[in-house]
Amino acid sequence: xxxxxxxxxAAQLKTRQISSRELAQQYLDRIAALNPSINAFITLDAEKTxxxxxxxxxxxxxxxxxxxxxxxxxxxxxxxxxxxxxTCGSKMLHNFVAPYDAHVIQQFKAAGMPSLGKTNMDExxxxxxxxxxxxxxxxxxxxxxxxxxxxxxxxxxxxAARMAPAATGTDTGGSIRQPAxxxxxxxxxxxxxxxxxYGMIAFASSLDQAGPMAPSAEDCALLLNVMTxxxxxxxTCLERDKEDYTRDLDKPLSGLRVGLPKEFFAEGLGNxxxxxxxxxxxxxxxxGATTVEISLxxxxxxxxxxxxxxxAEASSNLSRFDGVRxxxxxxxxxxxxxxxxxxxxxxxxxxxxxxxxxxxxVLSHGYYDAYYLQAQKIRxxxxxxxxxxxxxxxxxxxxxxxxxxxKLGEKSDDPVEMYLNDLYTIPAxxxxxxxxxxxxxxxxxxxxxxxxxxxxxxxxxxxxxxxHQYQRATYWHQRQPTIEGGx
Amino acid sequence: MQWETIIGLExxxxxxxxxxxxxxxxxxxxxxxxxxxSAVDIALPGVLPVLNRGAVECAIKFALAIDxxxxxxxxxxxxxxxxxxxxxxxQISQLAKPIVEGGALTIxxxxxxxxxxxxxxxxxxxxxxxxxxxxxxMSGIDxxxxxxxxxxxxxxxxxxxxxxxxxxxxxxHTLVTWIGICDGNMQEGSFRVxxxxxxxxxxxxxxxxxxxxxxxxxxxxxxxxxxYEVRWQIETLEDGGRIEQATVLFDPDTGETRMMRSKEDAHxxxxxxxxxxxxxxxxxxxxxxxxxxxxxxxAAMQARFQSxxxxxxxxxxxxxxxxxxxxxxxVAAKACGQGKLAANWVMGELSAALNxxxxxxxxxxxxxxxxxxxxxxxxxGTLSGKLAKQVFEGLWEGAGxxxxxxxxxxxxxxxxxxxxxxxxxxxMAANAKSVEEFxxxxxxxxxxxxxxxxxxxxxxANPAQVNDLLKLKLQG
Numbered sequence: 001x002x003x004x005x006x007x008x009x010a011a012q013l014k015t016r017q018i019s020s021r022e023l024a025q026q027y028l029d030r031i032a033a034l035n036p037s038i039n040a041f042i043t044l045d046a047e048k049t050x051x052x053x054x055x056x057x058x059x060x061x062x063x064x065x066x067x068x069x070x071x072x073x074x075x076x077x078x079x080x081x082x083x084x085x086x087t088c089g090s091k092m093l094h095n096f097v098a099p100y101d102a103h104v105i106q107q108f109k110a111a112g113m114p115s116l117g118k119t120n121m122d123e124x125x126x127x128x129x130x131x132x133x134x135x136x137x138x139x140x141x142x143x144x145x146x147x148x149x150x151x152x153x154x155x156x157x158x159x160a161a162r163m164a165p166a167a168t169g170t171d172t173g174g175s176i177r178q179p180a181x182x183x184x185x186x187x188x189x190x191x192x193x194x195x196x197x198y199g200m201i202a203f204a205s206s207l208d209q210a211g212p213m214a215p216s217a218e219d220c221a222l223l224l225n226v227m228t229x230x231x232x233x234x235x236t237c238l239e240r241d242k243e244d245y246t247r248d249l250d251k252p253l254s255g256l257r258v259g260l261p262k263e264f265f266a267e268g269l270g271n272x273x274x275x276x277x278x279x280x281x282x283x284x285x286x287x288g289a290t291t292v293e294i295s296l297x298x299x300x301x302x303x304x305x306x307x308x309x310x311x312a313e314a315s316s317n318l319s320r321f322d323g324v325r326x327x328x329x330x331x332x333x334x335x336x337x338x339x340x341x342x343x344x345x346x347x348x349x350x351x352x353x354x355x356x357x358x359x360x361x362v363l364s365h366g367y368y369d370a371y372y373l374q375a376q377k378i379r380x381x382x383x384x385x386x387x388x389x390x391x392x393x394x395x396x397x398x399x400x401x402x403x404x405x406x407k408l409g410e411k412s413d414d415p416v417e418m419y420l421n422d423l424y425t426i427p428a429x430x431x432x433x434x435x436x437x438x439x440x441x442x443x444x445x446x447x448x449x450x451x452x453x454x455x456x457x458x459x460x461x462x463x464x465x466x467x468h469q470y471q472r473a474t475y476w477h478q479r480q481p482t483i484e485g486g487x
Numbered sequence: 488m489q490w491e492t493i494i495g496l497e498x499x500x501x502x503x504x505x506x507x508x509x510x511x512x513x514x515x516x517x518x519x520x521x522x523x524x525s526a527v528d529i530a531l532p533g534v535l536p537v538l539n540r541g542a543v544e545c546a547i548k549f550a551l552a553i554d555x556x557x558x559x560x561x562x563x564x565x566x567x568x569x570x571x572x573x574x575x576x577x578q579i580s581q582l583a584k585p586i587v588e589g590g591a592l593t594i595x596x597x598x599x600x601x602x603x604x605x606x607x608x609x610x611x612x613x614x615x616x617x618x619x620x621x622x623x624x625m626s627g628i629d630x631x632x633x634x635x636x637x638x639x640x641x642x643x644x645x646x647x648x649x650x651x652x653x654x655x656x657x658x659x660h661t662l663v664t665w666i667g668i669c670d671g672n673m674q675e676g677s678f679r680v681x682x683x684x685x686x687x688x689x690x691x692x693x694x695x696x697x698x699x700x701x702x703x704x705x706x707x708x709x710x711x712x713x714x715y716e717v718r719w720q721i722e723t724l725e726d727g728g729r730i731e732q733a734t735v736l737f738d739p740d741t742g743e744t745r746m747m748r749s750k751e752d753a754h755x756x757x758x759x760x761x762x763x764x765x766x767x768x769x770x771x772x773x774x775x776x777x778x779x780x781x782x783x784x785x786a787a788m789q790a791r792f793q794s795x796x797x798x799x800x801x802x803x804x805x806x807x808x809x810x811x812x813x814x815x816x817x818v819a820a821k822a823c824g825q826g827k828l829a830a831n832w833v834m835g836e837l838s839a840a841l842n843x844x845x846x847x848x849x850x851x852x853x854x855x856x857x858x859x860x861x862x863x864x865x866x867x868g869t870l871s872g873k874l875a876k877q878v879f880e881g882l883w884e885g886a887g888x889x890x891x892x893x894x895x896x897x898x899x900x901x902x903x904x905x906x907x908x909x910x911x912x913x914x915m916a917a918n919a920k921s922v923e924e925f926x927x928x929x930x931x932x933x934x935x936x937x938x939x940x941x942x943x944x945x946x947x948a949n950p951a952q953v954n955d956l957l958k959l960k961l962q963g
Contacts, residue, residue: 079533080531080532080533086532088532093532096532098531098532098533099526099531100526100531102533197533197535198533198534198535199533199534200533201532201533202532202533202763204762205762205763206762232537233535233537234535234537235535235536235537235538235763235764235765236535236762236763236765312759313759313762315567315757316565316567316576316577316757316759318576319567319569319575319576319577320530320532320574320575320576321532322569322571322576324571324574324628325529325530325574325628326531326532336571340569360757363567363757363758363759364755364757365755365757368757368758368759372759
């Protein structure tokens with residue numbers, strides 16, 4: 001496909017060079033050709049997509065179009081979508097048709113953006129490789145032998161393969177940024193509370209946040225304009241004025257202070273990633289930025305803290321999947337307890353069960369203080385490290401992941417090795433800060449490398465400004481994979 | 488051996504809000520199953536709770552009414568367990584920081600007044616209902632009640648008899664309905680009592696092992712259950728047995744308690760702060776606004792009734808048994824300016840009639856204003872007590888205003904002394920024997936003559952006037 005930036009597509013729609021229906025059909029055709037090898041989608045419904053596109057065309061014809069009306073988008077299968085199968089990548093919800101729209105879905109519908117389908121993901125967003133999905137692993141479009149990252153792996157892969165111009169994702173410990181990095185696209189996790197969680201199937205409520213995934217920072221800014229907005233149905237959603245996240249895109253970077261956390265450039269970071277990130281720093285300096293070394297001393301505890309808190313919340317959040325009211329129920333059982341046990345034993349995959357067990361353990365009587373309470377304390381220390389750092393810098397920069405994409409199956413037998421992939425992304429979730437990943441190069445195998453920016457609370461516009469200026473000076477985000485079956 | 492009974496009560500009061508504590512669904516009782524269960528109530532994937540401000544206001548009112556500590560920062564916790572009528576797999580409650588701590592309630596048992604201290608009261612959501620009948624070996628789930636706001640009110644273990652426990656439960660029931668935070672309907676489960684009961688030898692300092700009797704939904708059952716449980720525990724101990732901590736159920740048919748689960752079966756609820764709900768801060772302005780909506784409380788009203796209307800402490804306590812009764816009395820007393828007489832009529836004739844007809848004071852066919860008007864007519868001598876009862880019957884039947892009934896039924900006391908004199912003369916003439924007996928010193932004969940005069944006047948004669956005139960004529 002030619003120019004697929006959201007602003008270009010929107011302009012073509014506005015000038016009637018193409019209709020929303022035609023555009024949607026083009027993407028559906030590309031999905032039909034590529035998805036069998038990538039497996040980025042769990043559910044497709046061309047009829048619904050085209051109906052929504054036709055409605056968008058009517059809006060455009062009536063002169064009631066918004067900035068992105070008619071541009072199609074793919075939604076992570078974690079968002080409840082009225083009338084669509086909403087599985088969360090799990091057998092537990094393999095048959096669950098949502099009877100309502102998540103707030104995020106409502107926002108995109110209100111903006112007139114047709115849904116291309118529901119994207120594949122790690123089961124209940126638990127995973128960093130998309131291999132835990134009940135619907136099969138997603139393949140990395142840059143090399144199908146490699147994982148796309150996770151948990152928003154389907155979203156990242158479909159955008160990288162241009163099966164969709166943009167996608168929604170969610171990020172609890174890196175689930176937008178890490179797959180964006182591994183698939184060579186741009187993804188942003190907003191400040192906690194900026195986007196409503198209503199209708200987004202909960203993994204870890206205090207960490208979950210939805211965000212946009214697209215080729216460029218500019219695209220992400222346009223999408224963030226649609227996604228944000230106060231929602232009274234989410235008590236943790238912040239009531240604040242709507243912002244235009246494109247407003248600072250064109251600002252020059254002179255005077256920008258970029259913080260480089262020494263802990264993010266230490267042991268564990270792959271050489272090729274380090275080289276690419278350092279080159280990106282040099283590029284920003286050319287654009288007028290200065291660098292300052294900072295320390296996030298407690299971030300080394302981020303993974304253990306995360307693997308106490310996230311499973312604790314998940315163990316409780318996932319209790320509703322009990323076979324009583326909806327979703328999977330074991331076909332045969334003796335009594336009520338047996339029904340619960342068999343349903344959950346059969347309905348959940350290994351990684352989900354592992355986290356439920358960890359979560360139940362750390363919350364259990366006699367262990368709560370030692371694990372959960374202690375982890376909450378460290379969580380606050382991690383957030384305080386960031387507050388101190390933002391006194392000396394405007395944005396923090398580092399790698400998104402320690403390495404590039406790994407091979408399917410390579411880490412699936414070693415959960416701890418898998419967890420280490422989120423080493424650099426988890427601290428922002430624990431602190432509730434916004435973070436984003438953007439492409440900054442390729443390794444010797446031709447796999448993309450991601451650069452991470454972490455901003456202060458509500459500094460999305462500034463982060464997008466930095467990313468956009470970088471993307472104006474570089475071409476990494478425009479590189480596309482060649483895929484068998486693709487045109 | 489002499490035994491002492493120790494009782495503490497946990498009362499689940501259903502808060503009288505229009506909608507549920509974390510969703511907009513109605514809390515009205517009696518709807519068809521699952522018609523008042525929204526996406527939030529049935530815990531669809533992705534839904535989130537939003538706290539009902541009204542429920543917090545109810546809790547604030549309660550704290551102010553019992554003079555308790557009102558915690559300014561409120562955290563909601565998740566209590567995790569699996570049950571089909573608990574859709575989320577956890578109940579949202581308050582563990583570490585209940586909204587209300589401390590406070591006290593004064594109870595009256597016979598002539599003794601006692602102060603019972605409260606431990607705490609916290610907000611939480613109710614579960615749904617499991618229906619085990621009519622489903623051919625399966626269970627039905629009704630989630631209409633799921634998410635109904637509750638205030639769980641926990642007393643200190645300070646009650647020493649079932650009578651005290653009932654008195655406390657009644658006083659609490661009066662208070663929560665009085666301040667309007669609970670409709671008090673026990674049949675519908677709006678006020679459910681759990682009793683923690685233990686016994687110990689008199690003089691022993693430490694408590695015995697307690698057993699908790701769950702879900703008592705009437706004061707009678709509360710009394711019966713505790714009495715049975717106390718007897719059972721004493722017998723068990725005297726037979727050399729031990730009491731195991733347990734949760735028991737009371738069976739009203741057999742009058743016995745039976746074990747539901749032992750301590751070994753106790754859940755680990757894995758409580759932790761609900762990350763979907765932020766801590767709720769109560770600001771002082773809000774608290775003061777709520778305070779301004781509180782009605783005069785029962786204790787204050789009792790004192791005022793004694794000083795303002797001159798009623799006895801006992802009467803004041805009876806009249807403040809409910810806010811509706813107290814309001815009724817006060818309207819009636821104001822209408823006639825005769826507090827004591829009004830109190831007698833409210834507690835006497837009116838209460839008896841209501842009881843007989845099984846009506847609550849709210850549904851009394853006789854309005855407080857009319858009862859007051861009736862009392863006024865007794866006071867001004869228009870009606871004798873006996874005539875007043877006939878007028879009351881008219882009021883009860885809906886025959887209109889007091890004066891209209893008196894007029895229409897000719898129930899006015901005779902005020903014309905000429906007419907009365909003629910009746911007395913006739914009675915004396917017709918009862919010469921009685922007249923002679925009286926004159927011979929037989930006092931009893933006088934009463935017989937009065938009775939005859941009253942009868943001849945069809946009760947309309949003023950008894951005092953009859954006495955005076957009759958005496959005068961007998962002497963003459």
